[in-house]
Amino acid sequence: MLVSEHDYQRTLEYSFAALGMLKRAKIPPYPHFYELCYTYASGINEQLNERLNMLLGEDNTLSMENVLQVYREFFDNPSDLESRLTSVSQEMSSKIDAVNRAMDDAIDTAEGYSGSLDKAEQQLLGAVDQEALRILAKQLLHETQKMQEANKNLEEKLKVSKQDISSLKRDLDTARRETMLDPLTKIANRKSFDQRLKQVLELSKKTGTTFCLLMMDIDHFKAFNDNYGHQTGDQVLRLVAMTVKSNLKGRDHASRFGGEEFAAILPDTDIRGARTIAEKIRKAVHAKELLKRSTNEKLGRITVSIGAAQFRHEESIHELIDRADGCLYTAKRCGRNRVICETDEEFRKPKVA
Structure with a gap:
């Protein structure tokens, strides 16, 4: 790769x-x-x-x-999330097994009832006196009552099981959604980004539409972490993540790409539109003043550098990411706290070794 x-x-x-x-x-x-x-x-x-x-x-x-x-x-x-997924899966499997057993019992009862009816039919074809007819009617009534009771029990079990399985399905869906979230910032994680980018790329090739990719990196984050500690660094990551997400709309997809880097997929957006969105994000991040929660000390403002690239229908996912990354590094090289698009002269001119 x-x-x-x-x-x-x-x-x-x-x-x-x-x-x-x-x-x-x-x-x-x-x-x-x-x-x-x-x-x-x-x-x-x-x-x-x-x-x-x-x-x-x-x-x-x-x-x-x-x-x-x-x-x-x-x-x-295993992690708590993995344990939850395993537990819910096992419980759902147990509920399904219980439903299958209830169905098997109902089938056995129905087969027994059918056999009783067949036997009664044979007896009625022969000569039957009044007493034998009374006994036969009593037996059929008893078998019918058993069948009704079995059906009632099955109905109750299926009703309870349906509720339980619906609840377990909700738990499973919730746990699965959590596997697609970054635990620190609560926005989409790299796994979610990879899946979404693949979907958008395939749709773009199929429909002939285009989309753009933004790659964003917090400027001087390592120095910030070293000076103020990891807890404050985590606060910065959460702040940037929420700022990025709040400045996107519709089918746009914000995610934490890794470390202090974030990404945004912008469907049905050309490079001019991507620049507008990127500048909006950059200004929104820069406008926020960071406070240390424990002391209310003002730590100054943080900035982000952003690279933007538009998808080309003949290219691969890797090529698109690589070009957006190149724009991001050009923004870093040109002084940080800026947006560089693939159409900008700074990106297109030869790199100095």
Whole structure:
């Protein structure tokens, strides 16, 4: 799989940060320890980061004991969401099995009743005196009552099971939706972005329409995190996420692409329209003044750099992302806090090595 220059640089930074954490703590870079620190550096698991931040010492390092503890907590066991999905699936399967058993019982009862009717029919074809007819009628009444009772029980079980299954289906749908959300910012995650971009691209090729992609990155986020701490950094991520989402509309799709980078898919939008939306987002982010919640200290304003590219019908998803990423990096290179589109001269002119 091809990797854009931006993705390569970002993952390289996460790798260095993870190795730095292990080195400071004198913890061997075994794959499972590296996975833990890389996940922390990337910021994709809010709960893990909060847990590690609580355990970091004054020198910003971890102990082997802490690393083992957090690894067992987050990687040895399934996540709460995975547990919920498994639990709901198992419960739904159990309810369906109960319905099947109730149906089997009803079928057995119906077959028995049918056999009783056949037997009664044979008896009636022969010579039957009054007493035998009375006994036969009594037996048929008893069998009919059994059949009515069985039908009533089945109806009640099906009614309860239908309610239970509907409730479980709602729980399952909720859990599935949560798998498509970033736990920190509560907007769509990378998985949701990948699925949506594929859908929009395929529809665009089918209908001949176009769309644009915005790639956004918070300026100087690492320095901000280092100066004010991860909790304030998380506050910044949530603020930017909500600002991006609130400045989109209709079928536009906002997501956290990874780390401090966000993306927006803009269906039925050309590059001019994308620039307008991107500038609106950039100005809205810059207009917000950040306060440290614990002290009400003013931390200044944050800014974002944005790159915009329009889909070309002959290209792949990777090529579109790579071009939008290139525009984003041009915005960074040109001073940050700006929008660069693929049609801008700054992006089209040869890059200086």
